[in-house]
Amino acid sequence: MKHEVTSMYTKKALSESLKRFMQTKPFSKISVSEIIEDCGLNRKTFYYHFADTRDLLKWTFEQEAIEVVKSFDLLIDYEDAILFVMDYLEKNQHMLNCVYDSVGRDELKIFLYNDFFEIGNMIVSSAEKAVGVQLSEDHKRLVVTFYTEGIAGIIIEWMKGEIKLDKADTVKYISSIFRNGLPAIIKNV
Incomplete structure (x- = not known):
C-alpha cells in the first residue's frame, strides 16, 4: 500500500511539473531532464512510471478528466459530464493550447481518441x-x-474558439444530439 501511495505521489509531482513547464514552453520542447530536475527525481524514476513526456501528458489527462467522466452515469448525467469536460478545458486551456500548438489538431485528436x-x-x-x-x-x-x-471535434473546435457559442449553448446542443439522436439511431439500425 505504501508503494502505491508513493508511486501516485511521484506521478502527480511529475504531472504538476509538466503542467508548469507548459505555461512557458511548447510541449514539444519540454524534456524529461527538465521535469526530473524540477521534481528532484532521477531519470530512472521517471522511466519507471512513464515511457516519455507524451505518456506523462496522457496520464495527466486521464487522471484529471477522463477517469472523472467515466464515473458519471453517462446516459443520465451526460450534460454534467460534457460540462465537466468543458470546465476542465477552460481551466487548463494553457496546457491544451500548448499541446495543440505543438502537435496540431489531428495529433491531439489521435492522442485523446482511445479515451x-x-x-x-x-x-x-x-x-x-x-x-x-x-x-x-x-x-x-x-x-x-x-x-x-x-x-471530439466539437470540443476541440470550441476550445480553439472556432465555435462561437458559449459553453451553456454548446452543452445544450451536444446534449440534444445525445438525447434525441442516439436512441433514434439505435432503434432504427
Missing part, C-alpha cells in the same frame, strides 16, 4: 440498455466512432 472512444462506447452501451436494443458489434463500432469523432 474518447471508450467514453463513447460507454454512452452507446447505456443507450442500448435504455432502448432495449443490442447493436451488432459492427453497427455499434460505427455509432461509437461517429459520436466520438463528432464530440
Whole structure:
C-alpha cells in the first residue's frame, strides 16, 4: 500500500511539473531532464512510471478528466459530464493550447481518441440498455466512432474558439444530439 501511495505521489509531482513547464514552453520542447530536475527525481524514476513526456501528458489527462467522466452515469448525467469536460478545458486551456500548438489538431485528436472512444462506447452501451436494443458489434463500432469523432471535434473546435457559442449553448446542443439522436439511431439500425 505504501508503494502505491508513493508511486501516485511521484506521478502527480511529475504531472504538476509538466503542467508548469507548459505555461512557458511548447510541449514539444519540454524534456524529461527538465521535469526530473524540477521534481528532484532521477531519470530512472521517471522511466519507471512513464515511457516519455507524451505518456506523462496522457496520464495527466486521464487522471484529471477522463477517469472523472467515466464515473458519471453517462446516459443520465451526460450534460454534467460534457460540462465537466468543458470546465476542465477552460481551466487548463494553457496546457491544451500548448499541446495543440505543438502537435496540431489531428495529433491531439489521435492522442485523446482511445479515451474518447471508450467514453463513447460507454454512452452507446447505456443507450442500448435504455432502448432495449443490442447493436451488432459492427453497427455499434460505427455509432461509437461517429459520436466520438463528432464530440471530439466539437470540443476541440470550441476550445480553439472556432465555435462561437458559449459553453451553456454548446452543452445544450451536444446534449440534444445525445438525447434525441442516439436512441433514434439505435432503434432504427
